[in-house]
Amino acid sequence: MKLQHRLGGIEGLGPIEFQKRVFVESWEKRIFGIHVAMMGLSNHLGESLPKYPISKVPTAFKSFWTWGHLRVGAEAMNPFDYFKFRYYEKWLGGISGFFVSEGYITQEELDARTAVYLEDGNVNAAPLPSKPNEAIDKQVIKYLREGDSGKRETKAAPKFAVGDKIMIKDVPPEKHTRLPGHLRGKTGVVSEVYEGAYTYFFQTGDGIGTPMHCYAVAFKPEKIWGKAMSDPNSTFYADLFETYMTAA
Amino acid sequence: MSDKKQFSYDTDREIYSAARVRALEALLIEKGVISDKTVHKVLGYFEKEMGPFNGAKIVARAWIDPAFKSRLLKDATSAIAEMKLPAGMAGAEGEHMKVAENSQKVHNVIICTLCSCYPWPTLGLPPYWFKDPTFRARMAREPRAVLKEFGLDLDPSVEIKLWDSSAQIRWFVLPERPAGTEGMSEEKLASLLTPEAMMGVAKVAA
Numbered sequence: 500m501k502l503q504h505r506l507g508g509i510e511g512l513g514p515i516e517f518q519k520r521v522f523v524e525s526w527e528k529r530i531f532g533i534h535v536a537m538m539g540l541s542n543h544l545g546e547s548l549p550k551y552p553i554s555k556v557p558t559a560f561k562s563f564w565t566w567g568h569l570r571v572g573a574e575a576m577n578p579f580d581y582f583k584f585r586y587y588e589k590w591l592g593g594i595s596g597f598f599v600s601e602g603y604i605t606q607e608e609l610d611a612r613t614a615v616y617l618e619d620g621n622v623n624a625a626p627l628p629s630k631p632n633e634a635i636d637k638q639v640i641k642y643l644r645e646g647d648s649g650k651r652e653t654k655a656a657p658k659f660a661v662g663d664k665i666m667i668k669d670v671p672p673e674k675h676t677r678l679p680g681h682l683r684g685k686t687g688v689v690s691e692v693y694e695g696a697y698t699y700f701f702q703t704g705d706g707i708g709t710p711m712h713c714y715a716v717a718f719k720p721e722k723i724w725g726k727a728m729s730d731p732n733s734t735f736y737a738d739l740f741e742t743y744m745t746a747a
Numbered sequence: 748m749s750d751k752k753q754f755s756y757d758t759d760r761e762i763y764s765a766a767r768v769r770a771l772e773a774l775l776i777e778k779g780v781i782s783d784k785t786v787h788k789v790l791g792y793f794e795k796e797m798g799p800f801n802g803a804k805i806v807a808r809a810w811i812d813p814a815f816k817s818r819l820l821k822d823a824t825s826a827i828a829e830m831k832l833p834a835g836m837a838g839a840e841g842e843h844m845k846v847a848e849n850s851q852k853v854h855n856v857i858i859c860t861l862c863s864c865y866p867w868p869t870l871g872l873p874p875y876w877f878k879d880p881t882f883r884a885r886m887a888r889e890p891r892a893v894l895k896e897f898g899l900d901l902d903p904s905v906e907i908k909l910w911d912s913s914a915q916i917r918w919f920v921l922p923e924r925p926a927g928t929e930g931m932s933e934e935k936l937a938s939l940l941t942p943e944a945m946m947g948v949a950k951v952a953a
Contacts (some may be wrong), residue, residue, distance in 0.1 A: 501805060501851050503880075503931040504861070505885060506860050506861075506880055506883045506884040507860040507883070507887035507911075508884065508886065508888040509884040509885075510782070512835050512881045512884055512885055513881070514881075514896060515876060515879060515881050515882045515885060515893065515896060515897075516875070516876060516881070517876050517880060517896075517897055518874065518875035518876050518879070519874045519875070519876065519942075519943070520874060520875055521871070521872040521873065521874055521875070523759050523875060524764070524765070525765075526761070526764050526765035526769070528786075528790055529768045529772055529786055530768050530771075531770070531789075531790075531872070532785065532787075532789040532790055533768075533771065533772060533775065533786060535839075536780075536781045536785045536786065536789060536791045537867075539839075540780075540781075540838070547763075557779075558779060558780060559778050559779040559780045560781075566862075570861075570862055573862070582880060586875065586878045586879075587755070588764060591767060591768055594771070595767065595771050598774075598775070598780075601781060603772045603774075603775070603778060604771075604775075604778065608774060609767075609770055609771065609774065612769075612773060612774060613763075613766045613767050613770040614766075614768055614771075614772035615770070616765075616766035616769045616913050617762065617763070619766075620767055621838045622762060622765040622766045623769075625769055627769070627772060627773050627776060627783055627802030628773055628776045628783060629783055630776050630777065630779075630783045631782055631783055631784060632779070632781075632782035632783075632785075633782070633935075635781055635782045635785055636782055636784055636785050636788050639781075639785055639789060640788060640789075640792060642798070642838075642839060643789070643792055643835055643838050643839045644834050644835030644838040644839075645835070645838055646835075646837060646838040646839045646840070646841065646842040647839065647842070648842040648843065649842070649915050650842070650843060650915070673859075677861065677913050677914060678913065679860045679861055679911060679913055680841045681860070681863070681887060682890075683848055692880065693843075693915075694914065697914065697915045713914045713915060713916075715916075719817065720888070721865070722893050724888050725889075728888065728893075729813070729888070730888070730889055730890055730891045730907065731903070732903060732904070732905070732906050732907065733890055733906065733907035733908070734906065734907070734908050734909070735887070735907065735911065736908060736909060736910050736911065737911040737913050738910075738912060738913050738914035738915065738916050739913060739914055740914055745889070
């Protein structure tokens with residue numbers, strides 16, 4: 500497991516920067532917009548619930564790109580590097596690397612174009628090429644409005660009911676996990692069984708992807724951190740996929 | 748708190764990133780991956796249509812209409828759909844939302860220890876502090892100390908409930924209606940809300 504898989508509870512970190520802005524540099528807005536566009540043009544959207552007409556959208560983007568892919572990139576980082584880069588710096592590294600490795604652009608042209616903008620000086624205001632394509636924009640906004648729900652019908656009965664005592668498995672996180680490290684091996688009580696089943700963007704090595712039940716599980720903090728290290732009179736709830744849970 | 752410590756880097760680093768992202772966007776436009784307006788339209792969507800102003804209206808409605816509030820707590824998605832808000836309230840990152848209600852005895856806080864899951868249609872995009880690894884690490888284990896640093900000193904008798912968004916639900920908090928707001932219009936009430944109050948790190952001031 501990597502440090503970014505188990506951030507919860509790390510000691511000795513010092514005060515938090517209460518930075519209320521969403522973007523602290525204007526360039527960050529651009530990488531955010533590119534990521535959203537990639538999600539809204541992803542080739543899997545033809546099979547998603549809104550059944551987007553994705554094959555008819557006139558974009559050169561033909562790849563599968565979701566939150567899951569962005570997270571795989573962040574989880575693949577050297578754990579110490581993960582903390583050296585600001586949030587959107589990680590996005591910029593991951594997304595530009597993706598476009599190079601998928602062959603949309605070459606590293607050489609990215610470097611050369613970067614150098615041109617660097618020379619220009621006033622980078623954030625530098626003009627972009629003029630090339631309208633309303634059909635692309637329409638699909639991206641349609642994706643934002645209609646989403647990509649992971650909820651699916653299921654005939655399978657949930658394995659657990661409200662009030663059941665469960666233990667969290669300690670499965671290897673592989674390349675991507677939705678199981679917070681601090682809950683591994685801990686016991687909790689099911690507080691809600693969510694209706695329906697939930698898929699994930701793709702099958703992960705640790706067992707999510709096929710539609711399965713999801714639960715809210717309540718943990719007593721002393722069961723997670725030990726009594727001396729816990730806040731009294733608090734409860735830690737986590738939303739969890741069924742595959743991560745076993746009867747306790 | 749100043750912006751100077753964790754969120755300020757030397758200018759070279761920022762200029763390099765700005766040039767890098769400009770280069771990437773220019774190449775993607777030239778190659779027909781996105782259009783020259785795609786990023787602009789995405790940003791406009793969050794500036795004008797999907798932001799904490801939606802959550803504020805929902806909370807204000809719940810404060811004045813108890814029947815709406817109980818529907819909101821039971822099934823947030825359908826209750827929100829009753830309101831006249833922009834199309835897309837169950838769209839990206841809001842497909843499945845739940846609302847946690849604060850009271851005199853219970854204080855809720857939303858977190859995402861694995862990444863930055865957040866209910867986009869109701870709260871917009873998450874502020875930097877929510878995405879900060881230090882916040883994600885510390886709030887999980889020592890919520891009282893963190894809330895105190897954020898200026899919220901809770902009585903020990905108040906139970907804190909932390910909601911870690913590790914699967915498919917996106918949470919937000921229904922804060923307590925402040926005293927002295929009796930008779931206020933729904934619109935005026937909505938203007939009192941902040942993203943921080945709807946995330947559980949602040950109370951609403953009248």
